[in-house]
Amino acid sequence: MKSLAELEQIRKQTLAKVNLRKEDDDSIRVVVGMATCGIAAGARPVMKAIMDEIEKRNISNCYVTQTGCIGLCRLEPIVEVYLPGSEKITYVKMDADKAAKIVNETIVNGKVVNEYTIGAAKEN
Amino acid sequence: MVEISLHVLDIVQNSIKAGASLVEIIIDENVADNLLTITVSDNGCGMDSEFLSDVTNPFRTTRTTRKVGLGISMFKSAAELTGGSFEIWSELGKGTGLRAAFVYDSIDRQPLGDMASTMSTVIHANPDIDYVYTHSYNHNTFEFDTREIRTVLGSEISLSQPEVLKWIENYIKNEIENICGGAI
Ligand SMILES: Nc1ncnc2c1ncn2[C@@H]1O[C@H](COP(=O)(O)OP(=O)(O)OP(=O)(O)O)[C@@H](O)[C@H]1O
Ligand SMILES: [Mg+2]
Numbered sequence: 001m002k003s004l005a006e007l008e009q010i011r012k013q014t015l016a017k018v019n020l021r022k023e024d025d026d027s028i029r030v031v032v033g034m035a036t037c038g039i040a041a042g043a044r045p046v047m048k049a050i051m052d053e054i055e056k057r058n059i060s061n062c063y064v065t066q067t068g069c070i071g072l073c074r075l076e077p078i079v080e081v082y083l084p085g086s087e088k089i090t091y092v093k094m095d096a097d098k099a100a101k102i103v104n105e106t107i108v109n110g111k112v113v114n115e116y117t118i119g120a121a122k123e124n
Numbered sequence: 125m126v127e128i129s130l131h132v133l134d135i136v137q138n139s140i141k142a143g144a145s146l147v148e149i150i151i152d153e154n155v156a157d158n159l160l161t162i163t164v165s166d167n168g169c170g171m172d173s174e175f176l177s178d179v180t181n182p183f184r185t186t187r188t189t190r191k192v193g194l195g196i197s198m199f200k201s202a203a204e205l206t207g208g209s210f211e212i213w214s215e216l217g218k219g220t221g222l223r224a225a226f227v228y229d230s231i232d233r234q235p236l237g238d239m240a241s242t243m244s245t246v247i248h249a250n251p252d253i254d255y256v257y258t259h260s261y262n263h264n265t266f267e268f269d270t271r272e273i274r275t276v277l278g279s280e281i282s283l284s285q286p287e288v289l290k291w292i293e294n295y296i297k298n299e300i301e302n303i304c305g306g307a308i
Contacts, residue, residue: 007276007291014287015280034249036195039134040125044238044245051248055286066249068141071189 017060028062028107029082035069041076042095049096053103062107075121081106090118127237128162131199135164136246138195142168142220144253151239151259158228160236165221171214179212199224206230240297244289251284264303268296
């Protein structure tokens with residue numbers, strides 16, 4: 001494979017950040033549903049938007065992982081956010097723009113975006 | 125699914141669930157033969173022959189969150205809709221493979237879509253699994269192997285680091301553009 005030299009550069013740059021990203025009690029966890037139902041509804045661009053935003057804003061205390069179907073298929077794409085010391089926030093019917101917004105509001109500022117939550121979706 | 129690459133993402137999720145440590149993905153765009161062939165194989169838990177014989181039936185699933193498993197049956201239908209074909213093979217304890225052939229110029233064929241994004245997403249899903257990705261466009265081929273990436277990164281850096289995933293995605297995207305010669 002060519003351009004592995006470039007990857008070597010990334011390695012050096014990332015090494016410095018990795019230690020800051022050690023998973024601990026203060027880190028925020030984000031989980032994106034990535035089963036068939038989620039993928040068909042647009043989970044891949046949602047995941048990409050979250051990762052891009054984290055990279056762009058150099059956020060170091062946040063972990064993003066994937067999960068399978070949680071049984072709420074009609075509300076996919078679903079993103080769950082676990083802020084340290086508070087209850088899980090479940091965001092539903094996400095798209096790339098909404099996902100970027102929750103990175104900025106919830107992950108950076110700790111604020112819940114009520115209109116995107118499962119609670120708001122169930123009221124309709 | 126709006127793109128074939130989303131089916132691939134979904135099918136690889138099955139391999140991940142099956143506990144595979146190595147997943148091989150082959151994309152073969154052969155315009156002369158008018159075929160787009162996708163092969164995914166893994167060394168996961170496999171299925172017994174009785175289960176396998178009925179696996180393309182949506183009501184065959186080991187899922188507990190809902191009663192239907194849609195992934196394989198949707199992929200099969202998408203290929204067959206273009207006049208193409210689908211096959212799946214598996215051996216308990218050894219692994220599973222499947223191949224979907226799409227008629228290239230069929231108006232019912234979805235675009236291949238963003239395979240680079242699919243690859244970075246599956247690597248992110250489980251950064252400890254190794255992936256070999258081979259993409260051919262007519263007679264041009266490129267291969268991507270996460271084991272080579274690991275050699276460069278060493279043990280301190282996981283493939284799931286955002287910077288690494290982004291590099292991988294851009295790398296695959298560029299390589300696909302190269303082999304397709306700007307044809308996509
Ligand atoms: N690579 C594989 N290795 C082992 N078993 C598999 C593999 N792929 C599929 N299976 C089995 O076949 C079943 C059906 O797969 P399929 O993808 O169609 O549906 P699902 O994964 O159950 O649900 P969905 O894809 O809709 O989220 C799975 O539940 C699993 O038991
Ligand atoms: Mg599946």
